[in-house]
Amino acid sequence: MNIPIAIPVSTPAAARRRPMTQKIVTLAHGGGGSAMRDLIDDVFLSAFSGAGRAAPEDQARFDLSALMAHGDRLAFTTDGFVVDPLFFPGGDIGKLAVCGTVNDLAVGGAKPVALSCAIIIEEGLEVETLRRVVHSMAETAHAAGVDIATGDTKVVARGACDKLFITTTGIGVIRTGLDVGVTKARPGDRVIVNGLLGDHGAAILNARGDLALETAIASDCAPLNGLIDTLIAAAPGLRMMRDATRGGIAAVVNELAEASKVGVRLDELSLPMRPEVMGFCEILGLDPLYLANEGKILAVVPAEETEGALAALRAHPLGREAAVIGEVTSERPGRVVMRTRFGGERIVDMLVGDQLPRIC
Amino acid sequence: MNIPIAIPVSTPAAARRRPMTQKIVTLAHGGGGSAMRDLIDDVFLSAFSGAGRAAPEDQARFDLSALMAHGDRLAFTTDGFVVDPLFFPGGDIGKLAVCGTVNDLAVGGAKPVALSCAIIIEEGLEVETLRRVVHSMAETAHAAGVDIATGDTKVVARGACDKLFITTTGIGVIRTGLDVGVTKARPGDRVIVNGLLGDHGAAILNARGDLALETAIASDCAPLNGLIDTLIAAAPGLRMMRDATRGGIAAVVNELAEASKVGVRLDELSLPMRPEVMGFCEILGLDPLYLANEGKILAVVPAEETEGALAALRAHPLGREAAVIGEVTSERPGRVVMRTRFGGERIVDMLVGDQLPRIC
Structure with missing residues (x-):
């Protein structure tokens, strides 16, 4: 089951959001029940609430004719991020996960449109750490002009993963007429x-x-x-x-x-x-x-x-x-x-x- | 950096593929060098080689007007899979990762078109285990009529993840005029x-x-x-x-x-x-x-x-x-x-x- 990061139309985030009382992530936060809902409302929706385009379903939705205004081909790319440590001079895993996929779209000539974000969390991670990472993702996505449109959260037991892994997948539109590719280099270039x-x-x-x-x-x-x-x-x-x-x-x-x-x-x-x-x-x-x-x-x-x-x-x-x-x-x-x-x-x-x- | 699962146009898989000699996955298989290339050629390309639509770049590419023939909206959804054990009666993590995302697209009324696949592997996993999982993904995708169009592989040290995690992200097209959603139930239904x-x-x-x-x-x-x-x-x-x-x-x-x-x-x-x-x-x-x-x-x-x-x-x-x-x-x-x-x-x-x- 996916987690809609966009705010459901029928239940504004302000009404749904319950403040989280727990300070660390537990297995219940990945169980599909009310704890997961609270985590998503409190940590993800509050950071990504400006993201806009996603529908009130699990899946984000985009008008194809609106996409065609930017070009003629859809680009689609994915990357997993497992960087250690999570925070480092110049960035963190959240910033990296957004930049990596935005850049993979852009180097193919695509205008990045939206990202999905699937997070695997180790039980025991501090909620505050997760919040910092998610905030960094939101900030970087804003700077890059893309939406984080849908996501998923899983929690595994202590020792089953190292703190936090993020997979971002991106869609973008390649401008009409642009034809770049790894096969196109010619002598003299x-x-x-x-x-x-x-x-x-x-x-x-x-x-x-x-x-x-x-x-x-x-x-x-x-x-x-x-x-x-x-x-x-x-x-x-x-x-x-x-x-x-x-x-x-x-x-x-x-x-x-x-x-x-x-x-x-x-x-x-x-x-x-x-x-x-x-x-x-x-x-x-x-x-x-x-x-x-x-x-x-x-x-x-x-x-x-x-x-x-x-x-x-x-x-x-x-x-x-x-x-x-x-x-x-x-x-x-x-x-x-x-x-x-x-x-x-x-x-x-x-x-x-x-x-x-x-x-x- | 992503890994093109589709076969580059200029270098057919048959020409690129080198048989892997190692029996277990090592950190080098995620390092971006020649070992990673061998793993991708031998395990992923050989299973997904019929997948078709992806370009010779990191990113898969789809003609937007061809997508519009199926409907008017693009659906986009993601899910991480951490199931334990990897193999169970009726399925395995690979089958699950394909079905989960295909079904997330379909329940929103979308015709599933393509999936991406990002795998995080624990150092020491048997290559044969990975091969079974990837084969199962390819078989399930074929049965569902979707392409696995692009992917990514990361390897983390022993103990930093539990065997194998997979994130699949899907794109699909929602048929014109169909309007289903979680807000639409009415008394009497x-x-x-x-x-x-x-x-x-x-x-x-x-x-x-x-x-x-x-x-x-x-x-x-x-x-x-x-x-x-x-x-x-x-x-x-x-x-x-x-x-x-x-x-x-x-x-x-x-x-x-x-x-x-x-x-x-x-x-x-x-x-x-x-x-x-x-x-x-x-x-x-x-x-x-x-x-x-x-x-x-x-x-x-x-x-x-x-x-x-x-x-x-x-x-x-x-x-x-x-x-x-x-x-x-x-x-x-x-x-x-x-x-x-x-x-x-x-x-x-x-x-x-x-x-x-x-x-x-």
Whole structure:
């Protein structure tokens, strides 16, 4: 059974809402009865009550002809979030869950319309912690201009999950005529990123506290749909975009090299990166190309549109450090090579093993 | 980052797929690198490869004008599944995750179109277990006529989740002119269910093995969209439908009584129930009205359409035991009362506390 996050038309939230007396989440809050209802009314409805579009049913409903005003194709994407810790410099699991799915929609060229939110909670979680996460989701969704339109809550016994997991699924509309995709890169195209790489991965690792580094690197977690609108307008020949999350820049460039049957040549000296993050990677023996980002896209544009694309990105608050980091070639299709800072060359493969679990 | 479950156009699954050598899931399978790719290719793509509609991107894509051929509104719903054990008589977590979301779409009057699937896996799970679950999802989706169009996989360390959780989100199209909803019940309407109540809850409890009962009660887990099509055709005045999952029949009738501002009178003797389930409830002191179902809907129809609705349900394999279980009244709006088998009357409230955790 789903939980309608939108306010039922017949029973305004103000009338239904009962203040919760319990301070921690219990199994009863996932049981489908009155405790669950109280939790939803008090924690979710109060945060998401402006969300608007959903119907008084379990399911949210959208007028198809209204959607068609934005474009001709519906985009649909999902992501689970298990980040540890729940709160970190620059964000928290709620902000991440909204940004991640908004960005997955936007990089495909879609205008994000609405998200669903399914939460799995460990018995014993403080209600106040849940409230902070939900508030952060609502705030981020508002900033991104999307509704959180429907949701679900499950509670499992202590030890059966680690505090809180969130799955967000998004729908959006792809503007008519836009045709971007991972198969579309051509030799001569330029590879661009919108800013400093690796901040999210470094922030999460640092926030776990094992390293006791004094540098407070903050996650770059941000909704990128506004930035992407700007880029699309400035570079009509845009080939593809992808958010460089798990697996980092390396995963994205390898995927595009394989799917487009092209080579990619990166230039290490042009990778925008904080000295703190580079130092961090050196200390820990991590390769920054594999560090996760949550506010960075990699875009491929035709050479002649590169300057326009860069200028547009740099004029946006989330793109000030945008840079060209490489180019698409016809050499060795499917392969990514990097010119190192020492003038040599090395192959950049996909991550083997895992660099850092639970970074998103 | 999402995982495209659909086969990229440029790299057919047959070419990409590498046989997995590992027998258990490791953290690397969620790391965004080559191990994750292998897992997706070998376990997910091989099962979902007929799924069709998704694009070679993270996001699945659907032509909006093709969707409009089915109706005028898009339905959007999500549900997390944490059932324990993963496999039980009559189903498993994969079948449940598909049926649950298909049914949530269908009870709102939507034709289910596609699902997304986000899986959180505990490190150490056997790959073979995952494969069985994914195969069951594919089989159930095929039976229900929906595509599993996109997905995501996360792996968490041992002890950070219990084996496997699945979140499915569904999109569907609501047929033009159909207007069902929880606010629409009117005094005089009849309350119908499509068959035997409580099988799922009893089956899960029994499958946990603590009771060592010899009766093998099987879950009723099934996709109900075909049955619901039949019902809509037979009862054009249909007021509302809802699947009676967590919280049981009691949760649904209470919700409709409150939302429609009507009373509901149930008749205990008319509740269709297996003697084994009734016995089970007596032994354990459970109230069958709160037992979960995963293949049962509660529908409210105008009195004059009751016979037609019943006949249509009973002609369908999933509705043979359909019955009228009560009626909508103008007495005590918001209240549900039940005429007991002894001729008395009692109030049926929403569940207080939790009867049984992790039944879905």
